[in-house]
Amino acid sequence: MPVNLEIKVALPSHKKVKSILQAIGAEFKGILSQKDIYYKSPAGLLKMRIIKDDRIELIKYNRVESGETRWSNYEVILLSGKKVPDFFNNILEIETIVEKKRELWLYDNTRIHLDKVKGLGYFLELETLVLSGKKDAQKRFDSMVRILGLDFESQIRSSYRNLMKEKEAQ
Numbered sequence: 001m002p003v004n005l006e007i008k009v010a011l012p013s014h015k016k017v018k019s020i021l022q023a024i025g026a027e028f029k030g031i032l033s034q035k036d037i038y039y040k041s042p043a044g045l046l047k048m049r050i051i052k053d054d055r056i057e058l059i060k061y062n063r064v065e066s067g068e069t070r071w072s073n074y075e076v077i078l079l080s081g082k083k084v085p086d087f088f089n090n091i092l093e094i095e096t097i098v099e100k101k102r103e104l105w106l107y108d109n110t111r112i113h114l115d116k117v118k119g120l121g122y123f124l125e126l127e128t129l130v131l132s133g134k135k136d137a138q139k140r141f142d143s144m145v146r147i148l149g150l151d152f153e154s155q156i157r158s159s160y161r162n163l164m165k166e167k168e169a170q
Helices: 015-024 084-091 134-148 160-169
Strands: 003-010 027-039 045-051 056-065 070-079 094-107 108-118 122-128
Touching: 003 015, 003 134, 015 094, 015 108, 015 134, 027 084, 027 160, 045 084, 056 084, 070 122, 108 134, 122 134
Parallel strands: none
Antiparallel strands: 003 070, 003 122, 027 045, 027 094, 045 056, 056 070, 094 108, 108 122
16 A cells, blocks of 8 residues: 655645745646545545546545644545446445645655645645655655745644535534
């Protein structure tokens, strides 16, 4: 099961971060329209991600939200067929739906997501892949956090699912 180290922070906009990413030579991979359908799951999180209406991923992940660092174990299964979302929606209970526009950048085995989440606002997520052990991933992750000027104290230790559910409960 792949592992990555994550951080999420709310931002007033993406402008400052984009200029830093351009200055360091991060690779811009594109803008993705994503719809995440979160299902009730007895363990971890389970979501179906629909990307640009033509790519469907089923993603299962486990993560300790309250920890100082957010190590995430995850699995991704690619699905195909226009009937897949309806099939899952009819057999599993939907918890919430999160829609976002995601700018995807890559730098030093780190995925940088600049997200505009419908109903929640602007966010930045870093996901550093564990390739040569957790110690190496932590070093690369810490470097990226420093480069972008992120504050560990202001990180959001919650998924978009939880943030959306909190908003819906208000």
